Amino acid sequence: MIFLRVVTVGVFDGVHIGHVEILSRLKRLAEEFNSTSEIYTIVFPMEYYKGHFDGLLIPLEDRITLLEVYGEVFPLELNEIKDIDASKFFEIISKDTKGIVVGKDFRFGKNAKGDISLLEKLCKKKNIKLEVVNDLTENGKRVSSTLIRKLIKEGNIKLANKLLGRAYPVYGKVYKDKQLGRKLGFPTANIRRHKELVIPKFGVYLSKVYTPKLYFGLVNIGLRPTVEKTKNVKYEVYIFDFNENIYGKEIRVELLEFLRAEEKFKNINDLINRMKEDEKLAKKILEEKYAS
Ligand SMILES: Cc1cc2nc3c(=O)[nH]c(=O)nc-3n(C[C@H](O)[C@H](O)[C@H](O)COP(=O)(O)O)c2cc1C
Numbered sequence: 001m002i003f004l005r006v007v008t009v010g011v012f013d014g015v016h017i018g019h020v021e022i023l024s025r026l027k028r029l030a031e032e033f034n035s036t037s038e039i040y041t042i043v044f045p046m047e048y049y050k051g052h053f054d055g056l057l058i059p060l061e062d063r064i065t066l067l068e069v070y071g072e073v074f075p076l077e078l079n080e081i082k083d084i085d086a087s088k089f090f091e092i093i094s095k096d097t098k099g100i101v102v103g104k105d106f107r108f109g110k111n112a113k114g115d116i117s118l119l120e121k122l123c124k125k126k127n128i129k130l131e132v133v134n135d136l137t138e139n140g141k142r143v144s145s146t147l148i149r150k151l152i153k154e155g156n157i158k159l160a161n162k163l164l165g166r167a168y169p170v171y172g173k174v175y176k177d178k179q180l181g182r183k184l185g186f187p188t189a190n191i192r193r194h195k196e197l198v199i200p201k202f203g204v205y206l207s208k209v210y211t212p213k214l215y216f217g218l219v220n221i222g223l224r225p226t227v228e229k230t231k232n233v234k235y236e237v238y239i240f241d242f243n244e245n246i247y248g249k250e251i252r253v254e255l256l257e258f259l260r261a262e263e264k265f266k267n268i269n270d271l272i273n274r275m276k277e278d279e280k281l282a283k284k285i286l287e288e289k290y291a292s
Pocket residue numbers: 177178179180181182184186188190204218219220223224225226227236237238261262263264265271275278
């Protein structure tokens with residue numbers, strides 16, 4: 001017995017609202033054909049191999065979890081497919097396939113030679129239904145993983161969240177540091193940075209913190225130039241109304257709003273005063289916008 005399928009191929013980093021257009025269409029098409037749906041997710045985009053890549057939006061495991069809502073997921077390494085010529089690549093993705101869903105810019109095969117017009121011709125020959133989805137745009141700009149990475153790097157977290165369709169997450173295990181924050185009156189949970197991910201603009205963010213219980217808090221992302229300029233970027237989370245020991249625990253932090261850039265203060269007192277102001281501002285925003 002042959003199991004029929006519908007297929008899409010792309011990187012899908014972040015699984016943003018543009019991707020969701022494609023994925024929803026894929027699911028609908030699978031229902032139409034009473035087939036399975038398969039998503040081929042390319043682990044890293046071409047820029048990664050060219051050495052000018054800002055980092056992924058979310059870890060691959062999370063991308064897979066988000067994609068699995070729409071079908072069976074198969075990760076592909078670009079290195080393994082980039083030298084396959086377009087017609088051969090089509091042969092692979094068109095086997096037992098009833099439908100293909102892609103965006104307008106979709107390209108395939110060696111040197112990205114295959115484009116939509118070739119795909120149309122090939123699909124017609126094999127009686128495969130091709131759905132080419134129009135670009136989802138925001139203020140005239142195409143929503144893309146590249147655009148969202150840029151917004152995160154610029155601290156435009158609100159727009160990034162809107163285009164992602166959810167709040168931007170950073171997370172990891174809490175590790176023990178010098179505990180200087182406790183002495184300053186601002187104990188912070190330090191979380192390890194996932195090396196493959198894009199680094200947000202250095203500064204202070206109003207955030208949701210899941211321990212897994214939901215709290216609000218502030219996250220400072222940066223090098224802490226006032227106390228000891230660290231070599232590696234640090235993610236420090238100051239959780240409001242919280243005093244549990246969470247060393248070794250996984251926490252999830254969602255960035256909601258960028259409050260200010262990280263600064264080098266003249267002395268620790270100036271830093272503490274600024275952190276107090278940050279907390280005041282954050283609580284005001286929480287009351288105005290997030291109180292239930
Ligand atoms: C809300 C908040 C804002 C911060 N802002 C700055 C800053 O602008 N400049 C800076 O050098 N460090 C900043 N920090 C980092 C503090 O210097 C750091 O948390 C403190 O020294 C404690 O370090 P520890 O993790 O070693 O205990 C900030 C931390 C928090 C929680």
